[in-house]
Amino acid sequence: MSVTAGYKVAIRTFCYDRSDRRVCLICGDRATGLHYGITSCEGCKGFFKRSIFNKRVYKCIRDKKCTMSRKQRNRCQYCRLVKCLQMGMNRKAIREDGMPGGRNKTTGPVYISEEAIRRIMAGEEFDDEENTSGNSSGECDPSSPNNGRIDRNISPDSPRSSGSSRSLDSNVLKDSCLISEVSTVIPYLPACFAYSSHSLSWTETYSFNVHSQSLLQQLLQAEKTKQLKFPVLIQNRCAMTPSKLLALLCQLADELLFQQIMWIKQLPFFKEMLIRHYTCLLGASWHELVLLQALMSRDCQVLGDLCGIIEKYHVSKDTIHRCTDEAVEVAKQLNYLFRKFRQLGVTEEEYVCMKVINFLSQDTKGFSNVAHLEQLKKCYLNVCQEYTASQYPGQPTRFVDLMACLTMIHNISGKLLGIPLHQLPLLLKVILHSFKAVLTDNWPGQMQE
């Protein structure tokens, strides 16, 4: 029992296609292309079609957190349909007339709010024109010729449904994101400080661009879809042997990479760049992303624990290994970063912004679309700045602080990679501890905080 649980990775690998990473966003099975807006497999395609077409209402007999995989996807129809919707499957792509051919109006994915998902699942679906508010051409209008700009996959209802209390002048804000001249050019780290100086005007107005809101929602959605399955496995601490732990580590590393990829695929601008560009960016930033993720961990003991471990290592190993001074330095900086994150109380919204900004801030030497990348980065810097300005008007330096954290993350994770290999367990521990500190008893040098 426990053995098989530890080696679920084996079962997973049985079904894993290595030659092609195009996997279904819902269940991870091999995808056969885009269906209803997102890359998905034949099974999930048919399931979504049947469910929506027949207006089925499902029920989860468990805790609505059933895992979706090729083997397990048929165990809960409720959770499967929820994930279809969460991942962006577009109900509008199902044709009532049943005519197979013809007009493909570039039906992209649609990211709807959790409330809308709840209503659909409950069968209260207001199938058409949920709140188009007089827009005669229907919703979203995917066939409009907007030249493939960023706002392609804007959810039609999420900002509006929250009421009209927040909405300011939508025209001004619409321009700011679409047109590059309004949002000033922000070169990444050096210039972001300069940028914040004349951004005070926005802070005063308390405004938060509708498009920025939408982009932020998409980022939050992308973050939500990459739930880590690992802690579920590791939580039942049944006689953790080193062999199991090794297997778990491999699984975790695989899972982490997989989720970063899934996250990238969910980015609103995913289709605007080539896969190899994302590969380059991910290769250059994955360790920073992991560190950022670790810093957002709910568990406060993680990094304190880590620092304790590093110190212990230092005492016992510096006689043979020379680089430990740097390790201590890294530990201190990590500790600072950790405390800074706690002090700021970095929110999920800021986190997703920082994540995508960091992702887009990698070295882009040799990229053919540097301008596009810069535009994207600018856009999300703007989102983050607007968010902090509107949500924390009393903290004028908050945005700058966040960017400074990014800089520090960049430096620290680089140093972490510079630590020699025989201290590899440190890295593994950082990753492992960043999610659940369940195994702390089995590790030396733990610290309480």
Added chain:
Amino acid sequence: MSVTAGYKVAIRTFCYDRSDRRVCLICGDRATGLHYGITSCEGCKGFFKRSIFNKRVYKCIRDKKCTMSRKQRNRCQYCRLVKCLQMGMNRKAIREDGMPGGRNKTTGPVYISEEAIRRIMAGEEFDDEENTSGNSSGECDPSSPNNGRIDRNISPDSPRSSGSSRSLDSNVLKDSCLISEVSTVIPYLPACFAYSSHSLSWTETYSFNVHSQSLLQQLLQAEKTKQLKFPVLIQNRCAMTPSKLLALLCQLADELLFQQIMWIKQLPFFKEMLIRHYTCLLGASWHELVLLQALMSRDCQVLGDLCGIIEKYHVSKDTIHRCTDEAVEVAKQLNYLFRKFRQLGVTEEEYVCMKVINFLSQDTKGFSNVAHLEQLKKCYLNVCQEYTASQYPGQPTRFVDLMACLTMIHNISGKLLGIPLHQLPLLLKVILHSFKAVLTDNWPGQMQE
């Protein structure tokens, strides 16, 4: 051949005469379509599924000539199953993975001989394709639908391409190939029992059982298909940074697991056990398989290097870690094993035998098919014994020595896993070094040999 062909024609004619596509060929009830190859009713479909899937063995309490009709079909399970088989129900259409939906590649009935039916009814079935005179090219096993996933692609005639380089009787070898042409998998279980008792006489005559040869060829083939792609990646040593190395390690672990799985799928007896059985066996033996693989490494410096590393670790860490004495012990035993393998000059043939024997020798508590497992193990023990006896007549203890190595591998790898986690790099190094010692310059404590 002619007999079965005529039989097939008779059956076909019989079917076409009274099958109007709406009547079950077994019981005459209303048919709901094709099931397992023939038009049949839901009842007979479910009955066949249950009988084959659960490997049921029935018994007729009358004269084995019970009539099948809607009213009477439940009176004798034996005669019902016989008629299912006689009418051409295809056992291959039952999916071992249990995944619903999709389409099978092998559509159509399969008409097998009365002898085969008798064996199936007696429970002596092994899923080979005895006389498939019916459908088109149904010899390989495209059993369940796979949407382009990993599939066991058995190359049809690989042992033949090796020619007659081996100095044994080429006629015998050719015969075995001819046999495998007719039936893809040679029925091995009865044979190995019959032969194992008089294996000594073959030792004297330098003969090597035809069936054992075939089994050995299959094992070699399974080994050949799992080439490691990792060394290709690692060979160009371009500025190996720790980050790259970490990525490579994760990749290597994934690759290793994947290859073990592929190896399992290539085993001749793969279809005879459930996936979860293989998962259990792999979970219990993967570290031993890795160690065995490492011992067969061409690079002689690998283990010597490893032992050097371990000793270095011992000197520097025993002040804080208590288990290092055991590590030194493990190192010594590894060194012994290493030298033993070199001294014996373990061949590829012996290696594949040892591998499968070790795989089948794991703890099988709770297995429902312990007897089957034991049979298989005995069979391959016999193959190995016959091989050593015929190839090394001057080394009467060679087989015993090999088995002793297996025991030692079992013990050592167990101890390796018992080494506390902070010495995890040792394990990783064992794995990493076992293929290419390219990175040795970057590691401390290297040894020349």
Added chain:
DNA sequence: GGGGGTCAAGGATACG
């Protein structure tokens, strides 16, 4: 290429 449908796989469930 992404809609739709097909139809044999397996699954759920009431019956005995």
Added chain:
DNA sequence: CGTATCCTTGACCCCC
């Protein structure tokens, strides 16, 4: 438990 009915599923296929 074995049976049989009905339902769900999904790899192929066709269509534009």
